Amino acid sequence: MHFKFEQLCPHVFQNLTLNSSIWNKNVEISNDEKILIHAISGTGKTSFIHYLLGLRNDYSGAIYIDGKEISSIDVDAFTKIRSAGISTVFQDLQLFDDLTVKENISILPEFAKGYELRHAYDMLGDLDIVEKWEQKVGKLSFGQKQRVAIIRSLMKPFQFLICDEPFSHLDKQNTMKCTALIEKRLKEEQAGLILLGLEKECSFNNIKTLQL
Amino acid sequence: MKQLFFKYQNKKQLVLASLGTFLGLFFLFTSLHFLHKIYNYGENTEMLSKNTIVVQKKVRSGSLLGLSSSEFSNEEIEEVRSKPFVEKCDPIRSNTFKVVLQIDDPLIPAFNSDIYVQSVKKGYLDVKTDRWDWDEKSEILPIIMPRDFLMMMNNFLSASNIPQLSDNLVLDLKINLKIGTRLNRETIHARIVGFTNELSSILVPEEFLIWANDNYGEPDKEEISQLVVKSKDGQFGLLEKYLDEKELESKKSQLIIAKLKSALSVLLSIISIVSLLTVFLSILVLIQYLQLILTKNDYEIRTLLRLGHSPRMLIKVFMRYFVLLFSIVTISALLAFLPAKYYLQDVFISNGISLEDSISYYLYAALFFVSSLFVFSILMSTKRRIFKTVNT
Numbered sequence: 202m203h204f205k206f207e208q209l210c211p212h213v214f215q216n217l218t219l220n221s222s223i224w225n226k227n228v229e230i231s232n233d234e235k236i237l238i239h240a241i242s243g244t245g246k247t248s249f250i251h252y253l254l255g256l257r258n259d260y261s262g263a264i265y266i267d268g269k270e271i272s273s274i275d276v277d278a279f280t281k282i283r284s285a286g287i288s289t290v291f292q293d294l295q296l297f298d299d300l301t302v303k304e305n306i307s308i309l310p311e312f313a314k315g316y317e318l319r320h321a322y323d324m325l326g327d328l329d330i331v332e333k334w335e336q337k338v339g340k341l342s343f344g345q346k347q348r349v350a351i352i353r354s355l356m357k358p359f360q361f362l363i364c365d366e367p368f369s370h371l372d373k374q375n376t377m378k379c380t381a382l383i384e385k386r387l388k389e390e391q392a393g394l395i396l397l398g399l400e401k402e403c404s405f406n407n408i409k410t411l412q413l
Numbered sequence: 414m415k416q417l418f419f420k421y422q423n424k425k426q427l428v429l430a431s432l433g434t435f436l437g438l439f440f441l442f443t444s445l446h447f448l449h450k451i452y453n454y455g456e457n458t459e460m461l462s463k464n465t466i467v468v469q470k471k472v473r474s475g476s477l478l479g480l481s482s483s484e485f486s487n488e489e490i491e492e493v494r495s496k497p498f499v500e501k502c503d504p505i506r507s508n509t510f511k512v513v514l515q516i517d518d519p520l521i522p523a524f525n526s527d528i529y530v531q532s533v534k535k536g537y538l539d540v541k542t543d544r545w546d547w548d549e550k551s552e553i554l555p556i557i558m559p560r561d562f563l564m565m566m567n568n569f570l571s572a573s574n575i576p577q578l579s580d581n582l583v584l585d586l587k588i589n590l591k592i593g594t595r596l597n598r599e600t601i602h603a604r605i606v607g608f609t610n611e612l613s614s615i616l617v618p619e620e621f622l623i624w625a626n627d628n629y630g631e632p633d634k635e636e637i638s639q640l641v642v643k644s645k646d647g648q649f650g651l652l653e654k655y656l657d658e659k660e661l662e663s664k665k666s667q668l669i670i671a672k673l674k675s676a677l678s679v680l681l682s683i684i685s686i687v688s689l690l691t692v693f694l695s696i697l698v699l700i701q702y703l704q705l706i707l708t709k710n711d712y713e714i715r716t717l718l719r720l721g722h723s724p725r726m727l728i729k730v731f732m733r734y735f736v737l738l739f740s741i742v743t744i745s746a747l748l749a750f751l752p753a754k755y756y757l758q759d760v761f762i763s764n765g766i767s768l769e770d771s772i773s774y775y776l777y778a779a780l781f782f783v784s785s786l787f788v789f790s791i792l793m794s795t796k797r798r799i800f801k802t803v804n805t
Contacts, residue, residue, distance in 0.1 A: 254719065276724060276803055284721025295716045297417060308414065310721045357721070 202360035204230045208262035222411045232360045232393035239401050240413035246397045284310045288359035290367040294350040298339030309357050324352045344370040355386040363395045380404045430698040437691030438746035442776050444684035449773035451677045465643045466663040467611045485637045498648035504637040506532045509630030513591040529614040532622040533641045547618040554603040557616035577762045593629035707798045724799045731795045
């Protein structure tokens with residue numbers, strides 16, 4: 202999978218002078234790359250993710266996914282991209298509080314296709330929250346929820362993993378564990394990574410930094 | 414996923430809407446079924462042709478004292494024939510021999526009755542010629558049964574705690590006519606081919622009556638006290654006026670049945686319309702309920718779409734739930750309709766109105782229309798909402 206951004210700029214930033222390596226620039230990202238997009242608050246981090254997922258179109262310029270302009274991709278094709286092309290860890294996590302951890306993971310659309318529940322259970326063990334397996338997500342702390350959201354994003358096929366501040370409520374040790382888990386799955390899926398964060402640095406190997 | 418979407422349910426609203434739909438459908442099915450059956454009542458089984466009536470002289474005190482005759486003379490028959498609004502007129506022939514009707518059928522207990530038989534010319538009957546043919550070699554005699562007789566028989570059955578007979582069952586009864594006196598008697602096997610409201614006697618083919626009168630009857634006893642008259646199309650009113658002037662009368666049953674049919678049809682039409690409105694309103698409440706569920710599940714729908722679930726799959730979840738609910742309600746209404754149909758049918762039979770047994774196609778049409786409307790409305794509401802959420 203391959204992203205191309207041509208002079209992309211949110212409407213709200215149109216008349217501003219921006220010091221960004223993405224807005225109003227031509228940028229290409231392939232799935233053999235890992236990119237850290239460093240973004241301070243108010244620079245359009247969440248907007249950028251929404252543009253990539255086709256959830257918003259309040260921008261000028263163009264976004265291409267595998268050479269196809271995003272607005273010309275029909276609903277069915279986008280559903281396929283969301284289910285098997287891109288996996289996302291949203292900043293607000295997008296979990297279902299009334300479902301258990303297990304149910305939150307098994308609700309994934311591609312779940313039945315080769316991704317067994319026991320793998321998710323093992324990952325929960327790797328991230329020290331295995332006892333939360335049958336607990337409702339609403340009862341978990343935000344840090345625990347973040348780990349569940351990360352595991353859910355890894356329990357499906359993807360060519361790009363997009364993470365919006367995935368470690369914001371995790372300590373260093375848990376961040377390292379999550380990073381290792383993500384690295385492992387990126388390798389298995391031969392997928393690229395777009396990581397958006399407030400920090401300029403991260404512990405991923407061979408990661409390239411762009412400024413939003 | 415069902416657990417996710419339907420957790421915020423206000424069951425009260427759902428139960429009320431389902432109950433409304435059930436009642437609406439039940440009354441719609443029942444009223445439409447009987448509307449159709451009442452409308453068609455007598456259409457296929459009434460054997461006297463359109464615009465045809467049987468007339469006789471009015472009974473007056475003079476005739477009781479023997480001062481005036483109830484018979485028609487040839488001149489009187491010719492006078493009726495000569496009227497411009499009369500298409501044709503013929504005497505009704507009667508039996509001059511003794512006839513006993515015997516029902517020999519396992520369906521009902523043995524039944525014997527002295528009866529009269531009459532015949533009219535073929536042209537006055539709506540019966541296919543091959544079913545009304547008779548000659549001396551025929552094994553079965555076709556007969557047309559007066560409805561009064563059927564009603565009397567059903568009253569007898571009802572009094573004996575035996576199920577009453579519908580038209581279709583009566584058509585299959587094995588009937589014998591014993592004709593002649595004890596010394597010269599013959600048993601004729603008969604089969605009913607239709608019914609009439611216009612005569613009180615059993616109708617037989619003219620060939621049979623001539624043959625039986627010649628062989629078993631008393632010569633010169635035949636009287637012509639009834640005529641069958643067919644008016645020209647659209648001039649039935651003139652014929653009725655003429656009959657009044659001449660102090661002739663016709664049996665009013667057809668007129669009464671027509672009035673009864675018309676009154677019942679109006680009543681059932683009103684019930685059908687009210688039922689249809691109830692069904693529409695209930696469907697509207699169910700759609701509102703669906704929209705409420707969709708609104709309450711806005712976050713869930715959006716998240717599932719973002720995770721890669723297809724909009725069509727989510728639409729299917731809602732469709733399956735509401736179509737299943739509607740199917741249960743519809744099947745319940747149909748199940749409630751069946752005993753109601755049998756009960757009402759029995760009431761009609763007790764009152765001499767034997768309706769056809771099969772379920773009216775009006776009911777199937779209503780079922781198809783209401784179901785299609787429901788599925789279409791639910792599909793469009795869900796589709797609009799979910800596709801609106803796809804790119805948000």
